[in-house]
Amino acid sequence: MQCDDVIRLLPDMLYNEIDAQSREQVSEHLVTCASCWAEYESFKRTVQVLDQWPPTEAPADTAELARLLEGTASRPTPRHWILRRPVLSGLAAGLILFLGLLALNVHVSAHDGGLILSIGRRPVVATTDANLLTQQATDNPDLIRYVDDRVEHSASLAGEALVEYIHDWTVAQEQRQLELFTLMNQLRQQDVGQVTMRLNALEETGILARQPGSSVKNPSMPYGQPDRQRTMPDWQPGRVVIDNHVYQAVYNEQTGQFELQKLTFQEDSEMYQ
Amino acid sequence: MCKTQRQTDPRTERTPHMHPLADQILIQRYHSGDREALERLLQRWNTEVLSLAYRLTANREDALDIRQQTFLKVYNALPAFRAESRFSTWLYRIVVNTCRDHLRSSETRDRAHDDALTPGAAVERTAPSQHDLCEQREAYRLVxxxxxxLPAVEREIIVLRHYQQMPFTEIAVVVGSPVTTVKSRMMRALKRLRHDLATLTQDADDRAAGPGAAPGYKDDPHAMR
Structure with a gap:
């Protein structure tokens, strides 16, 4: 084992995440290599010193907290909005995604420089493309303010980072779709490496299903202009639409990673294969 | 769903009471109307959430706020939480993101950390003498x-790995970066810390080294840069 390999494995060594065989090889190297040994020992000392910052004690108030939380359950009256925000010039990706809660079927598609997210039959989307700016009532007006607030402070962030902000306001169903939305952004930027990494990470957390779920026929959906009707493809987990192409996340046994396969529309069956 | 022979999660082994199955059971019970399940869920994660928030902000009051915000978000999302997702990872993401938001807001940006690092903010350890007490206090303040x-991205990783004992692969998911990036940020963080904490390690070589240099081996071609 070379010095470079040992240095690369230092985090694994320091935190005991190294497999037995590698550990043995590293140890053998450390016995003979003074400089690597010195590095390792000095980092070990540093790590030990970190323990000199003790934790802060957690209050034993969880019963109270639980009661407080249940007391906050409220039903704000739905309101209709039009989001009137000037174009966020800082956003390179040019997209802001806005989600409502309580989604049943969430569909994401790219369309002419904007992105449409629809929940069930209702398009719920905010983009910098004025033509696509629509926004509908949600059960959580705080989310709107939250988005606005984030927009104020985060105009310089790229699309994915902004999505991260909104991310933790979503329920698990939307969480999956948001991740796919981020993937789409990455695809647009042709960052295939990131895509496979992200899909892998999704699989680790169980967000992205390897097996397609049941197929759901989606009704046609008007966008901003009522004359443009379009049939949505069958929606299944792991399936995204980008620039009128449908992609399916497929697990590759050999590489151990997910890949996005482009599907083709079968005219006769009116389904994507 | 797992594609490979996944090694047993070292965290599960170290802290068996934090097994992910327990979270799923509690959530299911809550959905079935067991109100106590919510409190038990919060109880399970109370210390971890506060601990993480505290070390990311070095401020107990802020950490308590963040804890509350986190639990509120969890509560709002519980009705639709899918059992297949890992609760802990999702929870940690919320804490990390809430801390990021908090640290970005202009109010906290101007506040000096010194205000927060008072002895009362941390658990005091008994020390035999005043001198030792003073030294201990200095040590923890320095750490x-x-x-x-540290840059925020590096701080998150060192806190999650060292204080929350989270494996690198899970950290990668929580912070949203590849594992290789996580590890390289980890090393950068450790280099900075090695330099800044050299007085505590009492190593002259560490102190002489800059944040990016190897101690005492400046001409060594293998020395880390």
Missing amino acids: AHSIMA
Whole structure:
């Protein structure tokens, strides 16, 4: 084992995440290599010193907290909005995604420089493309303010980072779709490496299903202009639409990673294969 | 769903009471109307959430706020939480993101960390003498300052790995970066800390080294840069 390999494995060594065989090889190297040994020992000392910052004690108030939380359950009256925000010039990706809660079927598609997210039959989307700016009532007006607030402070962030902000306001169903939305952004930027990494990470957390779920026929959906009707493809987990192409996340046994396969529309069956 | 022979999660082994199955059971019970299940769920994660928030902000009051915000978000999302997702990872993401938001807001940006690092903010350890007490206090302040001085992305990783004992693969998911990036940020953080904390390690070589140099081996071609 070379010095470079040992240095690369230092985090694994320091935190005991190294497999037995590698550990043995590293140890053998450390016995003979003074400089690597010195590095390792000095980092070990540093790590030990970190323990000199003790934790802060957690209050034993969880019963109270639980009661407080249940007391906050409220039903704000739905309101209709039009989001009137000037174009966020800082956003390179040019997209802001806005989600409502309580989604049943969430569909994401790219369309002419904007992105449409629809929940069930209702398009719920905010983009910098004025033509696509629509926004509908949600059960959580705080989310709107939250988005606005984030927009104020985060105009310089790229699309994915902004999505991260909104991310933790979503329920698990939307969480999956948001991740796919981020993937789409990455695809647009042709960052295939990131895509496979992200899909892998999704699989680790169980967000992205390897097996397609049941197929759901989606009704046609008007966008901003009522004359443009379009049939949505069958929606299944792991399936995204980008620039009128449908992609399916497929697990590759050999590489151990997910890949996005482009599907083709079968005219006769009116389904994507 | 797992594609490979996944190694047993070392965290599960170290802290068996934090097994992910328990979270799923509690959530299911809550959905079935067991109100106590919510409190038990919060109880399970109370210390971890506060601990993480505290070390990311070095401020107990802020950490308590963040804990509350986190639990509120969890509560709002519980009705639709899918059992297949890992609760802990999702929870940690919320804490990390809430801390990021908090640290970005202009109010906290101007506040000096010194205000927060009072002895009362941390658990006091008994020391035999005043001198030792003073030294201990200095030590923890220095460690806390050094960690807060790290770039946010590096701080998150060192806090999650060292204080929350989270494996690198899980950290990668929580912070949303590849594992390789996580590890390289980890090393950068450790280099900075090695330099900043050299007085505590009492190593002259560490102190002489800059944040990016190897101690005492400046001409060594294998020395880390």
